Amino acid sequence: MERKIIRRMSPNHFNGRGGExxxxxxxxxxxxxxxGAVSWLCNPASKASAHFVVARNGDIYQLVDIRNGSWCNGTAIYSKGKYYYKNSTNSIVRGKAVNANLFTVSIEHEGYSYKEGRGALTEEQYQATLWLHRHIINEVKSKYHHDIVVDREHIIGHYEVAPKEKPNCPGPLFPWDRLMKDLQNKGGGAMDNASRVKFDFNNKKFTVDGKLIDGHNYVQARELLEKLGYTVGWDNALREIKIK
Incomplete structure (x- = not known):
């Protein structure tokens, strides 16, 4: 299922990622x-932004191009205050003497960390953020030739970056286990295994079914070859695939 991304681009960002x-x-x-969140994160006075915001109704807003660093996960390298990078509980952040905004992608979710009835993601919101995580993984692969690892060291909460300043973000009801299982295709979810993959080959455009496994999108060779106009058969005597 393709989703529309609503673009409300914020002026608050780094130009590029400083080589990260x-x-x-x-x-x-x-x-x-x-x-209110989108408005504030697009306001120069806030000096804050995020790459994406996911609404409770499932709408997805993009505020910063993924090729730029947003101002959402900042860590201080030389100060030992609240945002000092060594305070992080995440080993990757703690091991990189670089502003974490430069090597992270940030997603804000509409809601409240503790407010009764508003602390958990809605089902529409969950399905949207599941799709968005996969979209980000694919975009990073396409633009940077890097596979974001699907685990709790690489997909984290703000509280793990800045535990002293943001100890409750995104809150105790954030569905970490479900998200990890669905991203790893080990659990349920409306987008469990299939992901349509678009091709543009010699001006011939088509899509095939794919399967996202550990951040890689796989397609069946037979379906892809047949879409390209080849005939795929099996020679039982020789025990080999024939492509014509």
Missing amino acids: TPIMIVNHITEGAVQ
Whole structure:
């Protein structure tokens, strides 16, 4: 299922990533309604932004190009204050003497970390962020030739980057286990195994069914070859595939 991304581009970002590659996804909670969050993150006075914001109704907003660093996961390299990178509980952040904004992709989720009835993601919101995580993984692969590892060291919460300043972001009800299982194709979810893959080969455009496994999108060779106009058969005597 393809989803529309609503673009509300923010002026608050780094131009580029200072030579870094996005290797992690960091999840946040807005602690407020989506329109207010998007407005604030696009306001120069806020000095803050995120790459994406996922609304409770499943809408996805993009505020910063994935090739730029957003201002959402900043760590301080030379100061030992609240945002000092060595305070991080994540071994990757703690081991990189670089502003974490330069090697992360940030997702804000509309909601509240503790507010009764608003702390958990809605089902529409969950399916949207599941799709978005996969979209980010594919975009990073396409643009940087890097596979974001699908585990809890590389897909994390803001509280793991800045535990002293943001100890409750994105909150105790964030569905980490379900998200990891669905991204690894070990559990349920509306987007469990199939992911349509688009091809443009010699001006011939088509799509085939794929399967996302550990951040890699795989397609069946037979379907792909037949879409390209080849005939695929099996020679039982020789025990080999014949392609004509």
